[in-house]
Amino acid sequence: MTATIERKPSKRRASAPRGPRESLVSRTMAMAVMGIASLYFLVPLWWLFVSATKTRSDFTTTAPLWFADFALFDNIGALFAYRDGVFLRWLGNSALYAGAGALIATLLAAMAGYAMAKYTFRGRELLFNIVLGGVLVPATALALPLFLLFSQIEATNTFWSVFLPSLVSPFGVYLSRIFAAASVPDELIEAARIDGAGEVRTFFTVGTRLMAPALVTIFLFQFVAIWNNFFLPLIMLRDEELFPVTLGLFVWNSQVSQIPDIRALVIVGALLSIIPLIIAFLSLQRFWQSGLANGGLK
Amino acid sequence: MSHKKAIAVFIVPFGVLFTVFYVVPIGYAIYQSLFVLERDGTFGAARQVFGGLSQYIAVFQNAAYWESIGRVLLFGVVQVPIMLGLALLLALLLDSPLVRGSKYFRLLFFAPYAVPSVIAAIMWGFLYSPNLSPFSAVTGSIDFLSASSVLWSIANVVTWVYVGYNMLIIYSALLAIPQEIYEAARLDGASQARIAWSIKIPLVVPALVLTGIFSIIGTLQLLAEPQVFQSFTSAVTSTFTPNLTIYSTASVPNISLAAAMSVVLAIATFILSFTVLKLTQRRTAS
Numbered sequence: 001m002t003a004t005i006e007r008k009p010s011k012r013r014a015s016a017p018r019g020p021r022e023s024l025v026s027r028t029m030a031m032a033v034m035g036i037a038s039l040y041f042l043v044p045l046w047w048l049f050v051s052a053t054k055t056r057s058d059f060t061t062t063a064p065l066w067f068a069d070f071a072l073f074d075n076i077g078a079l080f081a082y083r084d085g086v087f088l089r090w091l092g093n094s095a096l097y098a099g100a101g102a103l104i105a106t107l108l109a110a111m112a113g114y115a116m117a118k119y120t121f122r123g124r125e126l127l128f129n130i131v132l133g134g135v136l137v138p139a140t141a142l143a144l145p146l147f148l149l150f151s152q153i154e155a156t157n158t159f160w161s162v163f164l165p166s167l168v169s170p171f172g173v174y175l176s177r178i179f180a181a182a183s184v185p186d187e188l189i190e191a192a193r194i195d196g197a198g199e200v201r202t203f204f205t206v207g208t209r210l211m212a213p214a215l216v217t218i219f220l221f222q223f224v225a226i227w228n229n230f231f232l233p234l235i236m237l238r239d240e241e242l243f244p245v246t247l248g249l250f251v252w253n254s255q256v257s258q259i260p261d262i263r264a265l266v267i268v269g270a271l272l273s274i275i276p277l278i279i280a281f282l283s284l285q286r287f288w289q290s291g292l293a294n295g296g297l298k
Numbered sequence: 299m300s301h302k303k304a305i306a307v308f309i310v311p312f313g314v315l316f317t318v319f320y321v322v323p324i325g326y327a328i329y330q331s332l333f334v335l336e337r338d339g340t341f342g343a344a345r346q347v348f349g350g351l352s353q354y355i356a357v358f359q360n361a362a363y364w365e366s367i368g369r370v371l372l373f374g375v376v377q378v379p380i381m382l383g384l385a386l387l388l389a390l391l392l393d394s395p396l397v398r399g400s401k402y403f404r405l406l407f408f409a410p411y412a413v414p415s416v417i418a419a420i421m422w423g424f425l426y427s428p429n430l431s432p433f434s435a436v437t438g439s440i441d442f443l444s445a446s447s448v449l450w451s452i453a454n455v456v457t458w459v460y461v462g463y464n465m466l467i468i469y470s471a472l473l474a475i476p477q478e479i480y481e482a483a484r485l486d487g488a489s490q491a492r493i494a495w496s497i498k499i500p501l502v503v504p505a506l507v508l509t510g511i512f513s514i515i516g517t518l519q520l521l522a523e524p525q526v527f528q529s530f531t532s533a534v535t536s537t538f539t540p541n542l543t544i545y546s547t548a549s550v551p552n553i554s555l556a557a558a559m560s561v562v563l564a565i566a567t568f569i570l571s572f573t574v575l576k577l578t579q580r581r582t583a584s
Contacts, residue, residue: 022396022490030396034403037388041407041462047432048421064432108312115308119301127309134320136511136571138519140541141564144548144556145323148330165319173312199304228414230522231541235548246416250522253420254529267424270417277412285405292470 045274052271056264075268086240087269090248094227095276097244101166102223106215109169113176114207118189128177134170143231150236161236162244166226172218179214179291180207216284217291227277245273324564331558346554353558362537363559367518367566369449370539374517377453382509384457385464386502390494392465393472404469408462415459419526422455427530443531452523460516464509471505472498507578511571518567521545 043065050067051059052075058068079087116128146165150156184207192202208215233247240248249269256263281288334349357363388407392400410418424430426442442451475498483493521541527534536546540563548556 026490027396030391030394031398033387033391034397037384038403038406041410041458043432044421044425044458045409045413047425051424060430064430108315111308112312115305119305121302121305127313130321131316134316136515136568137320137324137564138515138567140519140521141327141560141567142320142323144544144560145327145330146319147548148553148557149323149326164315168312168315168319170316170320199301200307203308224412228416230414230416230525231545234525235545246414246522249420250416250526253423253526256529266420270420273417274413277414278409281408281412282405289466289470292466 048267048271048274052268056261059264059267072268075264076272079265079268079272082265087245087248087265087272089241090243090245091272091276093242094244094246094273097163097166098223098226101163101226102219105167105169105222106172106219108167109172109218110176110180110208110211110215111203113173113178114180114184114203114211116173117177117180118184118186118207128173131170131173134168135174137170139225139229140231143235146232147235156236157238157242159242162229162233162242165232166222166229169218169222169225172222175214175218175291176211179211183214184210213287213291215291216287220280220284220288223280224277245269249273327557327560327564330554331561333554335552335554349554353554354562356555357558357562360555360559363540363543366537366540366543367563370517370520373449373453373520374514376450377456378510378513378517380453381457381461381513382464382506385461385509386468386499386506388461388465389468389472389502390498392469393498394490394494396490404466408466410459410461411463413459415455415522416526418455418459419452419523422451422458423527423530426451443527443533445533448527448531448533452520452527455523456516456520460513464513467509468502468505471502475501503578507575510578511574514570514574515567518563518570 047065050065053070053072054062054068055071055074058071062068112131116124142165146161147156150158150161155161188206188210189202192206193199197205227244228246229244230246230250233242233244234250237243237247240251243251249266252262252269253266256266331353332348332350333346334352335344336347337344388403391397392404397403413421425432426437428434428437428441431437441447479497479501480493483497488496519541520539524534524538524542528536535542537543540559544556544559544563547559
C-alpha cells in the first residue's frame with residue numbers, strides 16, 4: 001500500500017485521509033459503466049447532428065452515424081426559407097415565452113419566498129403549504145381548465161394565453177424560501193434598516209445578491225419547463241404564427257407522411273431547437289449547480 | 299415594528315397569479331365536471347345541465363380510461379425504478395474516487411435534459427424506424443413500434459431524457475455529505491461499494507424520495523411522447539395514456555367528462571405521491 005495513488009486529488013478530497021487503494025478491477029469496471037452510459041446518452045445526439053448535415057438523398061443511403069457531403073448550412077438555409085421563415089418565428093416565440101416568462105416567474109417567486117423566509121405574518125405556513133401543494137399539481141392537469149377559462153373570455157389563441165400561466169412557479173417559491181432562510185442573515189437586513197433602506201430596496205440590493213445561485217437555478221428550470229411545455233400551447237393555439245418551436249416541429253413531424261420532404265427540415269429544426277438550452281446550461285452551470293446543491297434538497 | 303406593506307408588495311403579485319392560474323382552474327375543472335351534456339333527440343342542440351356526480355360515474359364506467367391508467371401504472375412500476383436506479387448508480391460513481399473526469403461525465407449525462415420531450419420523441423422515433431435507424435441490425439429483428447413493445451420504447455425515451463436530471467439531484471445531495479463521515483469507514487478498510495451501500499445511500503434517501511415523487515407525477519401525466527409516436531406507429535391509440543384520453547375526450551367535445559377525468563387523474567396523482575412520501579418517511583424514521 002505504499003504506491004502513490006496517481007489521481008490528482010480534487011479540491012474537496014484533498015484533506016480526506018487515504019483509505020485502501022482502489023483496486024484496478026473496480027476502477028476499470030467503474031470507467032466501463034461510465035463509457036457505456038456516455039454512448040447511450042451521446043449516440044442519439046450524434047446521430048441527430050450527423051443527419052442534419054446530410055443532403056436528402058445521402059440521409060437514407062449513407063452510413064447513419066458518419067458524415068457524407070456536408071450540407072448543414074444548405075439545410076439550415078432551406079429550413080429558414082421554408083414558408084417565409086416560419087421556423088425562425090417559432091424560435092423567437094419560444095425565446096420570448098421562455099426567456100421573459102422565466103425572468104418574471106423567478107422575480108415573483110423570489111419575492112414571495114423571501115417574504116416567507118424573512119417575515120412572520122399570519123397565515124404564512126398555510127400559504128406556504130398551499131404553494132407546496134401547487135408543486136404537486138402537474139402542468140398538464142391545469143391546461144384543460146385554463147383553456148376553458150380562456151375561452152370564456154375569448155382569449156384562447158393569443159400570446160397571453162400561453163405566456164401568463166407560465167409566470168407562476170410554485171417550485172421557485174419553495175426553493176427561494178429555503179435559500180433565503182439559509183443565505184440571507186437577519187443581521188444584514190437589520191443593518192440595512194438602520195441605514196434607512198426600505199424593505200423592498202433591501203430585498204433588491206442585499207437579498208437578490210445573496211440569493212443569486214437560487215435565482216439562476218429557478219430561472220433555468222422554469223426556462224426549461226416553459227421551453228418544453230407542449231400541452232398548453234397544443235390546446236390553446238391555432239395560429240401557426242404564435243407557435244413555440246416544439247409545437248411547430250410536432251405539427252411538421254405529423255405531416256411527414258403527406259409531405260416527405262419535410263422530414264429533413266424536422267431533423268435540422270430539432271437540432272437547432274436544442275442548442276439554446278445546451279448553451280444556457282453550460283454558460284450558467286457554476287451558478288445553478290451550487291443552487292441545486294445548497295437549496296433544493298432539505 | 300410591522301412590515302405589512304412590504305410583505306404585501308412581496309407576496310401579492312405571486313399570490314394573485316397563483317390564484318388565477320392554479321387555484322381558479324382547479325376550482326373551474328371541478329365545477330365543470332358537475333355538468334352533463336343533454337341533447338333533444340339524436341341531432342338536437344346540446345346544452346349543459348347540472349348533473350351532480352353523474353360524470354364521475356361515467357368516468358368509472360369508462361373502460362378505455364382505466365385501461366390507460368393501468369398502462370401508465372405498469373409503465374411507472376418498471377420505468378421509474380430503472381431510471382432512478384441508473385441515476386443513483388451514476389451519481390455514486392461520479393462521487394466515488396474510482397472515476398476520473400467526473401465533471402465532464404456529469405455534464406454529458408445531463409445533456410439529454412436540454413432536449414424537449416417532443417424533440418426527444420421525434421428523434422427516437424427516427425432511431426426506432428426500421429428503414430431509417432442507424433441500428434438497422436437491431437430494428438430489423440425487433441419491431442420497437444409494435445403494439446406490444448411501443449410502451450417500452452417510450453419508456454426508453456423518458457429514461458434517456460431524465461436519468462441525468464435525477465442523477466444531478468442525487469449527486470447534489472451526495473456533495474452535501476461532510477467528508478469526515480467516511481473517515482472511520484476508510485480507516486477500517488471499507489471498500490467504495492461498502493461505503494456507498496452503508497453510508498451514502500441511506501443519506502440520500504430524501505433526494506430519492508423527491509425524484510421518485512416527481513417521476514410518479516411525470517408518469518401519470520405522459521402526453522408528449524405518445525402523442526409524437528402516433529405519427530410513427532398506429533399502435534399508439536388516442537386513449538393510450540390518461541392525458542391522451544382526456545385530450546381526445548375534450549376534442550369530441552365532451553368537456554365535462556374530460557374535466558371529471560382530469561379531476562380523477564389529479565386526485566390519483568396526489569394520492570400516489572402522498573403515499574410514497576408517507577411510506578418512505580416512516581421507513582427512514584424507524
